[in-house]
Amino acid sequence: MITVYAASSPNVVKILLALEEMELAYEVKPVDVLAGAQFEPDFRKLSPNAKVPVIVDHADAQQEPVTVFESAAILLYLANKTGSFLQRDEASRLEELQWLMIQVSSIGPMFGQFMHFYRFAPSGNDYATARYRTQVVLLLDLLEARLAHSSWVGGADYGIVDMATFPWARSFLNLFGSNEEENYPKLREWVTRIADRPATARANAATEALARQMTAPQDSQPENLDRVFGRGVYALQSSGPAG
Ligand SMILES: N[C@@H](CCC(=O)N[C@@H](CS)C(=O)NCC(=O)O)C(=O)O
Structure with missing residues (x-):
């Protein structure tokens, strides 16, 4: 059994997609980020x-549970554990890793x-x-x-x-989409292809269940929002350059 510490956010959706596609048994532990639950000492351990996300894999009763944080590290751990959803030959795997790095270093x-501002x-x-x-x-x-030359972003x-890429691309196509329906035809077709997968529907249901347990931005205490966004009394000073 894998425990997933989760909010209803894009970085968590990546992991729910993987767990559903890989048919791994999991339980979800909600972490209400806009109520500040991520700052609790037990969670920070x-x-x-x-x-979020974090997973704790209790699969091997003889061993200590394995804890993994950072969404790309979790995806790689799950792909290695199951031997699935990551190419085996070295050249294809290297290609996939580069696009995974684009997701975590740039897209996310x-x-x-952008969403913050x-x-x-x-x-x-x-x-x-x-x-x-x-x-x-x-x-x-x-x-x-990329999708003009490759069936999938990874290869x-x-x-x-x-x-990793789908939850972010889906929401930004929706956000940017209303005036630009004709733009990004390959990306829109790729989003539809993933959205139509049964595992995606199950991950969406798990995300919606999580969303019902999260504090919404409009209901969040101003102090908690300041802490999450690092502003107000939570804006830190250091010896570095002042703004
Ligand atoms: N690089 C991290 C980013 C994780 C991340 O930003 N998680 C957000 C939710 S999507 C979060 O926990 N935010 C709470 C906070 O920043 O205090 C990953 O890919 O796992």
Whole structure:
């Protein structure tokens, strides 16, 4: 049995997709991030950076449970454990790893920062919003170009790279989509292909169940939001350059 510490957020959806595709037994432990549950000392023992997702694999009763944090590390752990959803030959695996790194180093952070300034920051951040919007568009263009030459973002077969990329691409196509239906045809077709998979439907149901247990942004205590976003009294000073 695998325990997944989870919120209803894109980085967690990646893991739910993998667990469902790999048909692994799991239980979900909700971590209410907008109520500050990720900062509890017991959770930080599992997740030093105080973020979900985290898994604890209790599969081997003879061994200590295995704890893994960071979504890409979890996906690689699950792919190695099951021998599935990651290419076996070295050249294809290297190709997949590069696209996995693009997801965790660029797509997640840039899309996340855009969403922060677009949705959560006070007004007056036009520079930041425009900068991150440009980064998002460049990355969506990159994915569109990739899918013109490859069936899947990771390579020839559906795998953990597509699971990592799908939750972010799906929400940004929805957000950017209303005026631009004709844009990103390959990316839209790829999103539909993944959305139509039975395992994706099961992961969506698990995400919706989690969402019902999370504090919504509008219901969050202002102090908790400040802590999550590192602002107000939680904005840290160091000896580094001042803003
Ligand atoms: N690089 C991390 C990012 C994880 C992450 O940002 N998780 C968010 C939810 S999607 C979180 O826990 N946020 C709470 C916080 O930042 O305090 C990963 O890929 O696992």
